[in-house]
Amino acid sequence: MNERSRLAPEPMPRRDFLGLSAMTSALVALLFAGIGMMRLPKAAVLPSPSRRFRVQLPESLADGEAYVPPGRAVAFYRRGDTVYAMSTICTHLGCVVRPTASGFDCPCHGSRFGPDGAVLKGPAPKALPWLQVRAIGRNAYVVDEGRTVPSGTVVQA
Amino acid sequence: MSRGQGMAQFLDNLKAAPRRFAESAWRSGTPNTDRSRSSFVFGNVFLHLHPVRTHRWSLRWSTTWGLGIASVSAFLITLVTGVLLMFYYKPYPDVAYDAIKDIHFVVPTGRFIRNLHRWAGNIMAVSVLLHMARTFYTAAYRKPREFNWVVGMVLLVVTLGLAFTGYLLPWDQLAYWAITIGANIAQSPREVTDALGMTAVFDPGGLQKLLLLGSEDVGAEALIRFYLLHVMILPLVLVLLIAVHFWRIRKDGGLTRPEDADRRVGGPAGIHPSFTEAPQKTYHLAAVVRGRTAAVGRGPEGTVPAMPHLFYAEMAALMLTVFVCLLLSLLIDAPLKELANPSVPENPAKAPWYFLGLQELVSFSAFMGGIGIPAIVILGLALIPYLDRETTGTGEWFGGPGGGRLVAGSAVFGLAAVLLVETFAIRLGWIREWWLAAPQILITLVNPGTVLTLIYALYSIWLVRRHQSGRAGALGLFTCFLCGFVVLTIIGTWFRGPNWGFYWSRAHWPGH
Known part of the structure; x- marks a missing residue:
């Protein structure tokens, strides 16, 4: 009935076919299990605290002088009867920059920013972002570190 | 069989039990001849990654300077001291720093164990780098050792990863700003995606940072992730790859040596057996695998039994590494800076030496x-x-x-x-x-x-x-x-x- 020798290879022996499909399905299962597990470390809800806070500017704050509320990475400035705020987190690698007379200096990798947050020197790829400020009266303001506004945006004091 | 005989038999067995236990554990008799030492080596799961015989070229200091063994020795020290440190360390931002202080100032031998962990980590980084340089300069990466060189590259990266995740754990100023900088380096593909204006739709940088920190800020989530990497994920990967690395050394024919190594190490050392060219491995006997293992067909010229000669060399490298680590740990304390302060980075904020480049x-x-x-x-x-x-x-x-x-x-x-x-x-x-x-x-x-x-x-x-x-x-x-x-x-x-x-x-x- 069967002319072929028992040792000659068949085109696709049934055993190989079954084995191959079993292997493939196992690999596919492993792949999807892996993808499923990779999903776990990416948090669906971020545990970060709210980045909105209220600040009371000191009465004595002079024009062009920076006020950084304790424990925050935001610098407030008064210019005439307007107020604006900038993030003091370096756009390079996230160190907190220090306000100086001529702008901001980053202690980590030497970036320097002008008084308007523009990059003057160093590896920072972007200007320091300006932040949305809302005046709520009596020299008090609400700022959201998560909301940036175009450079130069000020609010009336 | 009388009752007395049975009892005598039982007592004999009881007396022989320790000897028989040793026999069953070691699978061979006392290793006091080359032959019994050989079976001792290949009959033991820990020793069998050694060859039975080692070429005398491989035993010369100038062949390797013992750098591979030094790396593994340093890793073993970090493994043991690391487990000890885990008795007291707590990976939560508000207590991690205190835990390290406790280890340093209160825990018996804590300071010494921490110093040892830190110095062994440093020595490991140095010896891994030098080991790579040695392998490169002796052209030991060449066929058939290409793949082992690649495994070595991954081992280098994992070693540096272990070093990095390690110095984040004390939650001091160095740790906090290193995590911040590290996470932002992970985010730095944005430098390119921003320039191409595609960050909104394709942001691998942001994803990497989010995966590392588990949050937008550097805090408890980030610390536990780096802790997990440091004590579990990276060591597992490292151990697995070390196993592959070792196994490949043997399968690729031991350490690289020049063609004329036999002549250069001098004549055969002492009495040696004559090897046959016949296939000796079971899978060759089964005739399902082509080719030979690296040793088959090679004469014994220039080789010596691995036990004890190779063991002595390895012990020497191990003891030297341990000695250097102990000495450094006695002389120089591992640093601990002030408690992490998220609003003021140190100025300058410097990483450990291996990352300053x-x-x-x-x-x-x-x-x-x-x-x-x-x-x-x-x-x-x-x-x-x-x-x-x-x-x-x-x-x-x-x-x-x-x-x-x-x-x-x-x-x-x-x-x-x-x-x-x-x-x-x-x-x-x-x-x-x-x-x-x-x-x-x-x-x-x-x-x-x-x-x-x-x-x-x-x-x-x-x-x-x-x-x-x-x-x-x-x-x-x-x-x-x-x-x-x-x-x-x-x-x-x-x-x-x-x-x-x-x-x-x-x-x-x-x-x-």
Whole structure:
């Protein structure tokens, strides 16, 4: 009935076919299990605290002088009867920059920013972002570190 | 069988039990002859990664300087001391720092164990780097050892990953700002995606940072993730890869040696058995595998039994590593800075020495310095064995066309190039200082780091053409990168001060 020798290879022996499909399905299962597990470390809800806070500017704050509320990475400035705020987190690698007379200096990798947050020197790829400020009266303001506004945006004091 | 006989038998068995237990555990008799020592070696799961016989070339100090064993020894020390430290360490931001202080000042032997962990980690980083240099300069990566070289590359990366995740755990100022900087380097592909205006739709940088920190801020989520990486994920990967690395050494025929190694180590040592060419391994007998294991058909000339000769060499490397770690731990305490302060980074904020070269590079461009250039270097290194298919000089120090002279010349070139580029950047600044509105993508592509990489690459291509040899190019490139790494590390360590400015000495730093 069967002319072929028992040792000659068949085109696709049934055993190989079954084995191959079993292997493939196992690999596919492993792949999807892996993808499923990779999903776990990416948090669906971020545990970060709210980045909105209220600040009371000191009465004595002079024009062009920076006020950084304790424990925050935001610098407030008064210019005439307007107020604006900038993030003091370096756009390079996230160190907190220090306000100086001529702008901001980053202690980590030497970036320097002008008084308007523009990059003057160093590896920072972007200007320091300006932040949305809302005046709520009596020299008090609400700022959201998560909301940036175009450079130069000020609010009336 | 009478009752008395049964009892006597039982007592005999009881008396013989310890001996029989030892026999069953060791699977061979007392290892007091070459023959019984051999079966002792290959009958033991821990010892059988050794060959039964070792070539005397492999036992010369100058073949390896014991650097591979030193790396593993240092790793074993970190493993043991690391487990001990876990008795007291708590990976939560509000208590981690106190836990380290407790370990340092209160826990019995805690300070010493912590010092030992820290120094063994440092020694491991050094010996892994030197081990790679040794393997490269003796051309030991060549066929059939290409794959083991690639495994070694991954081991290097994992080792540096362990070092990095390790110094984050004390939650001091160094830790906090290192996590911040590390996470932002992970995010730095944004430098490119921003320039291409596609961050909104494709943001691998943001995803990487989110996966590392588990949050938008550096806090409890980040600490537990780095802790998990440090004590579980990376060590598991490392152990697995070390196993592969060792196994491949044997399967690839032991340590590389020159063709004429037999002659150079002198005549056969002592009495040795005569080997037959007959296939000896079961899978050869089953006739299902082509080819032979590396040892079959080779004569015993120049080999000695692994037990005890190879064991002595390994013990010596191990003891030396332990000695150095102990000495350093007794003399110099592991550092602990002030408690992490999220609103004030240290000035300057410096990483441990092995990352200061990288810190120098990221001070030019975050993406190129932190991801681009390291990736190019690691990929370039991994490709070396597949591009260098030559055979001359295998197993020789600085083997290959040009040899030691070429390496010395490349060292001079490599040093000159890195010093020139650094001097230029320090004295004259870079694009942003001359042209404020320069697009960031230009600086990402053209900065002192990439310029230096390009100079080295061109030099290496010139060497390939000049010597008509890939090995010559590889020798030049590797030497250049080594010089660049050393010089950048030295500049980062001793010549960078507040705001990452250049200072000839600490005494010139401005006061606060």
